[in-house]
Amino acid sequence: MKNFFRKYYTDLFLGTRLFIAIGVCVTLFLFSFFIPILGDLPYFVFAVLMALVFVDLLLLYLTERGVFLRREVPERLSNGDDNELKIYLENFYGFPVSIGIIDEIPFQFQKRDLWFTTSLASREQKSISYLLRPTKRGEYDFGLTRLYVQSPLKLVSRRFNITGDKIVPVYPSFLKMRQYELMAVSNRLTDIGIKKMRRVGHSMEFDQVKNYVPGDDYRTINWKATARKGDLMVNSYTDEKAQHVYCVIDKSRAMKMPFEGLSLLDYAINASLILSSVALIKEDKAGLITIAEKTGSIVPADRRPMQLNKIMDVLYKEKTRYLEADMEALYISIRATLKQRSLVVFFTNFESMSALERQLPFLKRIAKFHLLLVVFFENTTLKSLSEKPAENVEGIYIKTIAEKFAFEKKLMVKELTKHGILSMLTPPQNLTVNVVNRYLAIKARQQI
Known part of the structure; x- marks a missing residue:
């Protein structure tokens, strides 16, 4: 029982739509005391809501691993620069899902609001890119990536905790x-x-002897090579x-x-x-x-x-x-x-x-x-x-x-x-x- 509680209940979150629907049911029950014509309507609406919640739970929990996620982090980060990181997603459910993502980035960035939302059709793949700019050299520890998945009903959401612990060094730029x-x-x-x-003057580093072309400095003419070949030859210098x-x-x-x-x-x-x-x-x-x-x-x-x-x-x-x-x-x-x-x-x-x-x-x-x-x-x-x-x-x-x-x-x-x-x-x-x-x-x- 404890394992069941830990496996399912701790990763179950109620959606905004469910709270709105519960509010509607409470309102109907309240008005039924003053308006007898409503009769059993509040009970019927509440029963339909509970049935939809049960269907939503079945949709989310019947598939053991409904969504695949992989965080793609470089082997090292560049200090003072914008480094690109990616989150790769793939939907294994047989229906489209809405996903909220919390990525636990290192504490050095002091960001607690890194939240992404997206939607995936069945069997669809998608990558989400974002930038991080470290300002200190050293080791940066990445934590979990948490997914909050909702079916098209959006009454409840199921959380997936993806283990992505990784220590990444931050090197100079x-x-x-x-x-x-x-x-x-x-x-x-x-x-x-x-x-x-x-360039001021000529460098003392000799490179080669080459044929003269218009624009070459006359002072670099190599007269001995010119006499041997019969064409004007010049010395070429380099830094x-x-x-x-x-x-x-x-x-x-x-x-x-x-x-x-x-x-x-x-x-x-x-x-x-x-x-x-x-x-x-x-x-x-x-x-x-x-x-x-x-x-x-x-x-x-x-x-x-x-x-x-x-x-x-x-x-x-x-x-x-x-x-x-x-x-x-x-x-x-x-x-x-x-x-x-x-x-x-x-x-x-x-x-x-x-x-x-x-x-x-x-x-x-x-x-x-x-x-x-x-x-x-x-x-x-x-x-x-x-x-x-x-x-x-x-x-x-x-x-x-x-x-x-x-x-x-x-x-x-x-x-x-x-x-x-x-x-x-x-x-x-x-x-x-x-x-x-x-x-x-x-x-x-x-x-x-």
Whole structure:
């Protein structure tokens, strides 16, 4: 009896139509006391209702597994991107059904209203798609999927609990990385905001000797090859390859600040992954260093096919620390790891000039041996406050303070430039495009 109760009664829910019908029966019984002409009509209506409920129960419970469901989740999710998930449905009943679906998605999304409704004819198949945007890396636990099935009578509904427990890891933004890879391979990076850089002078990387065509530079004519072949031949050059590009990520408390759901650390991680991918496509060697109160992970620069997966696996585990970055440890790590002149892209954040001055001596030492690009973030909230007109005395005070902080950021750029350090002040949402643009500009100008 207990098993029967657990199997059937706990999954039985009364529908809206049944409550309306019960209300009609109660009304008829009530009026029958005052209107004798109604006679046995209330009893007849109630009997018909009970018969319909019994038929509805038979329709729903005679088939053991009336509806098939499968949740289709990717093996991993991309942080900060819209990831597509699907729910596949198939109706095994011999009649059309109406279905309500509750999908128990991970608690990190903080969504309790993920409810889908659909209808299926007999033997019909259907897929429902929806998007999820994770904002933290780590493991996400998916729970049950609950179906509420109604027959055409819609008096009661039967619940199916589909076990779909699955733990899915959320990795740095690999969806955008693939998009940038495709754009870079097809030379269509301009479609997503990447500027086309004019090459300055000639690269020292010799490619081949080819026949002259109108438009080739006369200065590249190879006179010896021309004399041997009897036709004009020119030397062809290509971008220098196998240059070292290191992304250095600050994991200290300065990178904890949130922006549109993601922390600055997550923006830096996503940009580092994409920059490493573009560098490998350009046949450079990509590496990674993370730093907080001590040196974190170090991935030596390489351009083997598995290098990008190695970098992604390291970035997946990184978390924000709550102490200040140890720049001396970073300098020692760079000197020990980087054996030749490299491009070092340092992702960090400064909110005051004093914070920059504490790190400046070590940044100058790094810049003596490598091409250092310091990337820090523009506070978009303060910028919007500084541009908003003040309406009262309090507004004037807030606007003045916001303008002061915004001006300090510009002073930081000038201070770094004064010491021969490349810098970039960027809003978080434009970080990836701006960093890739700067890398391509450095390559075009042959600064490494």
